[in-house]
Amino acid sequence: MANQEDQFKKVLSHAKEYGYVFQSSEIYDGLSAVYDYAQNGAELKKNIREYWWKAMVQMNDNIVGIDSAIFMHPTVWKASGHVDAFNDPLIDNKDSKKRYRADVLVEDYAAKIEAKIDKEVAKAEKRFGDAFDKAQFLATNPRVLENQEKIDTALKRLGKSLENEDLVDVRNLIDELDIVCPISGSKNWTDVKQFNLMFGTKIGASADSAMDLYLRPETAQGIFVNFLNVQKTGRMKIPFGIAQVGKAFRNEIVARQFIFRQREFEQMEMQFFIQPGTQQEWYEKWKENRIKWHLSLGMGAENYRFHDHEKLAHYADAAADIEFKFPFGFKELEGIHSRTDFDLSQHEKFSGKKLQYFDNDLQKSYVPYVVETSIGLDRMFLAVFSNSLVDEALENGTTRTVLKLPSVLAPTKAAILPLVKKDGLPELANEIVEDLKWDFSVAYDEKDAVGRRYRRQDANGTPFCITVDHQSLEDKTVTIRHRDSMEQERVAISDLKAIIAKDVDMKQWLMKM
């Protein structure tokens, strides 16, 4: 455990020291759980985004990409269920310092009484044997009726209070039902507070004409509301997908673990529209397709696993996570959800517009089902970055810090180093830089001993170092050093482009899928 923490600490300081991630507004003490991507981080993030986009949009002729706005009509979030689902009434017990969802406390109370009824039924069943009529027993036994009455009134009142946002009454209800904290056993409760996971803002300059808006808590709805527009203008035939990469915002109560859980984050999502009844098949297909994408990066199959959801969200009929082994353990990296026709049906209901597809094969219209793949770009960044950072023991007894990024994602593909900064070596090195930069992001470094420069590039994840020496002036060859093996080979300058391309070209990597 201590090792895990140490490794995570290394990840944090390496990310800062090498210009990958900074805390937002650092000179003002920072802003909690908000981070900026620095010069190298922005490149790495861009490369991950591109790798995903190519795999999802460019390589699938039935998937198109869009870029919808962060602001959406407020009713979108009523239809999607976020206004309800993202509003949790929470209450703390002052003695145990535990926090609970107030509605869950009341529901647990109801469940307890329910258990009492079951006990009563079981007892009676034993007593009466075959002659036992359960329905009649439930309808007539006074103790059962009394308990059922208790449950009904409690839940009814809870529902009503929540609907009216009457949190004081929820608190009173908890008092009146004598609900105690499961840990401390005390009734020393705080007031019930409402936590809204969505960020609110306003559109319109003057107060009276302003309209309440939310910053989107997920990008998916931008796809659903555009479903028909895209389907019609793109002449898309089911099955087809719409993909999108964009920022989403959640006002997390607890946002932690570096960039793993941020308040502002970037999602890479694809909604795949299918014929109702085929969702199981597509769900399995996308699970398989997505894990292949991850594995193509070569970060080790043992670092991934599937986690099937038992408790499903309000919109899903099947859901699984792809979990990755982060420095703090296996955590969700990507979600694959079978969302049924929940979203489109809800938008039909709330907008009054038909969101259906006419299927020529079936000769009928229907609301398509949806299978979603949704990956956090920031999480993917953290997965790649933390997995790549290693301290490697060398044969000569020293250690080197290497960022073994998949070369396709590395922010800098090659560093060009003159062995010494005289005798015309810098000039030739610069010529190579000028040539290569049309195709790759490259760096030039002439400071310090060349060995040290190699190590510097290792720590930054640069896959290739190209060294210009005196021989280069004579026969137009250079040495090219590989980051992971530290091996060098002498090659013609004219071959450099092909050699680098072979290793960093996205095509080579995507073909591994």
Place this chain on the structure above:
RNA sequence: GCGAAAGUAGCUCAGGGGUAGAGCAUCACCUUGCCAAGGUGAGGGUCGAGGGUUCGAAUCCCUUUUUUCGCUCCA
């Protein structure tokens, strides 16, 4: 949000009531080298922020903020 620990230079950290140190990193010059740590010199910090105690606070006290961990919640 509750609890715990921490915040001193870009990074890692030492110091601990008398106005800041080390190693590495950075910059300049020398050394001209193929796997970090050669020489000389330089820059960089109001010790997270605010307030209090004191003749004097980085050091003691209070508040606050940020980070990590546990609980909780979640993508």
